[in-house]
Amino acid sequence: MTSSYFLFCGEVSFERLQWINGCFPEKDSPGKSGHSKVTGAVNSCNLYLTGDALMSLVDARLEKNWDSLFSDSMVRVIADGDELRLHGLRDEVCTRYPEVNVTGDRSSADEITFWQSLVNHIQEDWTGTDKMAFLLCYSPYMSRTPVYMLRFLKSAVEAGLTPELYSYLDGVHVAHTYQRPSEFENIGEGIVALSTVAGGSGEEPWFGACSRCATARGYYMKNPDTGGCEPVSCIDAITIRPLREILDRFIGNHPILAHSCGGTSVSGTPDQPGTDTANPILTVMITNTPYVSEWTFGGLSMAVAAAMGGIETRVIFIEQGVYSLCGNHEVTPEDRVFNVQEMVEATSDITGLQYYVYTPSLKERGLTVGECQLSVEMVDGPGLGALLGIQDNANNSRPVRTIFF
């Protein structure tokens, strides 16, 4: 039996809801011409929505997709009541979708918050976990994701769990010292306070930032006297480390959340963290175009490093991410970027690393995979469901962590 979840803090598009729908098993229903969803199945899925993801609940273009998901007894939607109130959508969502579980208001001490609800659920499903982690890829103030990260990790500490923070890509900006926002919640101070509270409770919080990302952004510089690199203008609570050290923290059966993420726990998972069978599979969803942002390179780098570190890893090109595989990319030295297609081809022989492309994303865009991308396997809805651990499959007796890039 598996129990899965998705957490979305950013926009949930029509396409995303469509493929989530397609991940669940279907069966023929007598008396109906089409398919209907399996009911009473052993697998369950919780969809947690906050931030911009909440807008999808009131977007008329997505109404049919939501109705279809709500008709599925396996799927439960939990919406962040605080963020709905902030956006003036709480009443509308409660009226339109009584099926949605709108969590309580933070102003009420009696009610459980969205993040507490999420921590409680995951703690129940990921049996025996003593820590929870957040992979932060967004910078503070421009994005509200660091606020969600703090709320989540604070809830984890309140539940007696050890908090871990992995700052990656623009997420390393949270390590900058002297943050002084005039209006917003001070994220740097929040991290220091969280570290102090967790440390005071006898826990050992682990807050790390990727050295490559930190170097690129000026937080990690070479000392000409020693030849080594040192942090510059960083708060003490966060240590800059190579990506492989951050990925060492992925060993073990604990959930890792991110701005958009998912996870599947498996009941009866051997309680032997560090063994091959107990370690969750890492699934990296590449959802952005290849070169305009750092998302694709960041996702692929993490996937390659994880596989090289012994973590079984799957990369799925989906949504806008399929553009990475189309055409024949011509990258000159002046472009100063990795050729993503060469990167995929060159690394496809790494043990434990497998590349996939979601064919409906290609078809909807009228695209085909370039001839050079022979190592990428095609998957459809049920195949994707199996890879994410949602659909039962002989190969999915392992927990899965899914992170969207």
Added chain:
Amino acid sequence: MDTTKPSDFTDLTCTNLMIKLKILLKKLAAGGELQFFATREQVDNTCSQFISQGYDVKWDQSADNSYLVTMKK
């Protein structure tokens, strides 16, 4: 005479160096060689891993923490 200057990869992380080398080695003709500068950590963590994959890998110290690495198919 080939006057191509060896690339300086000392700023790359071990993961990115691994990716870069795999890409460059894939393009390398049989019998060809690849030369570049790497740090001690890169030599130990990344370059030496290619020996077990059938490559001939040699390195010579050229500066304090800089090694001229030669890889042959």
